[in-house]
Amino acid sequence: MNILLIGYGKMGKTIEGIAKDRGHQVPVVIDVENPLTEQSIKNQSIDVAIEFTSPEAAFENIKFCVEHNIPVVSGTTGWLDRKAEIEALCDKHKSAFFYASNYSxxxxxxxxxxxxxxxxxxxxxxxxxxxxxxxxxxxxxxxxxxxxxxxxxxxxxxxxxxxxxxxxxxxxxxxxxxxxxxxxxxxxxxxxxxxxxxxxxxxxxxxxHSRQGFALGAVVAAEWLKDKQGAFGMNDILKF
CATH class of the missing domain: 3.30.360.10 (Dihydrodipicolinate Reductase; domain 2)
Incomplete structure (x- = not known):
């Protein structure tokens, strides 16, 4: 699976390591030096995106993925007053969006x-x-x-x-x-x-005790989300 990694802080780097350990590829990493644009993903085969950035950047990052039919898993908090807009866009574009405040x-x-x-x-x-x-x-x-x-x-x-x-x-x-x-x-x-x-x-x-549990959960969510359509959360995976 080819993962578009949006955000390359401590969490993003941990996610990258776990994704590669599980046999996935991370052909594109988005950070402040390489912003998310059509040019940054041009000619790339992307199966799913994982987004861990900042409250200020999250909405536009997720919106871009939804509008470009890239299934996106987000763990960024602090922007949820606009979550309903993303869900509506997801329905409009028949794309896939997965959000959890915590993936552990x-x-x-x-x-x-x-x-x-x-x-x-x-x-x-x-x-x-x-x-x-x-x-x-x-x-x-x-x-x-x-x-x-x-x-x-x-x-x-x-x-x-x-x-x-x-x-x-x-x-x-x-x-x-x-x-x-x-x-x-x-x-x-x-x-x-x-x-x-x-x-x-x-x-x-x-x-x-570490970020490992959060990062592993995000990668598992990305594996689960691939080829799906709709808005989802951890309850959809865990079946509590």
Whole structure:
């Protein structure tokens, strides 16, 4: 499989290594010195694109792929206010788009655990909820896309909560909860959800030890997406 790699930071380089280890080719790498244009992919046979860039660049990168019928897997967070536009374009051009806030198998298991615990906590209003996420200092968006997905799971299951706020920017109203975002050197990603009452605390936590799990999941998603049509996510692969 020939992969168009869009973004060549730490994640992009890890993806490249895993893709080649799995027998794939990476004939084109897009970065700041080689932007994504028709010229940059001219005369290249591309089966699928994997996009890990920045919130500012993601939409145009993904839009280009969709409009050129290149199936695209994206893991860039911080741009999701325009995700519906991409899905509409995907339908219009009969192309394929795959998005996940996190491609790690462990994190996706954690998402389901989070929803299950929130569903139980819904019956016990004495428990308040909060979240902490820690990432490397190069991560631009806060809170992380993974934290937002966890928050959506909580809001879906706990009827007394309808939103979240970023700690330090504003105080959480009674129907909201706070997410604290920390940035520390060389931390791939740690997410902790805490429920607290006057009597005790309940805590679930996921700690990533490296980028390998994220990168492998993105390559597996690209393998799965090839020759498909539509908009997809991790649930389509994992069948939870």
């Amino acid at each position: 198998l462990g994190v996706n298991l954690f998402f389901k655990l989070n929803e299950y615990l929130a569903k139980m906590i819904n019956h016990y209003p004495e428990y308040s909820v909060s979240m902490e996420e820690i990432h490397h200092i190069q991560k631009k968006d806060a809170p992380s896309g993974t934290a937002i997905t966890l928050a959506e799971g909580i809001i879906q299951e706990i009827q007394r909560k309808n939103g979240w706020v970023l700690k330090g920017e504003q105080e959480a109203a009674q129907e909201q909860f706070a997410i604290e975002a920390k940035r520390i050197e060389n931390v791939p990603g740690t997410h902790t959800v805490t429920y607290e009452s006057e009597i005790d605390s309940i805590e679930i936590k996921h700690t990533a």
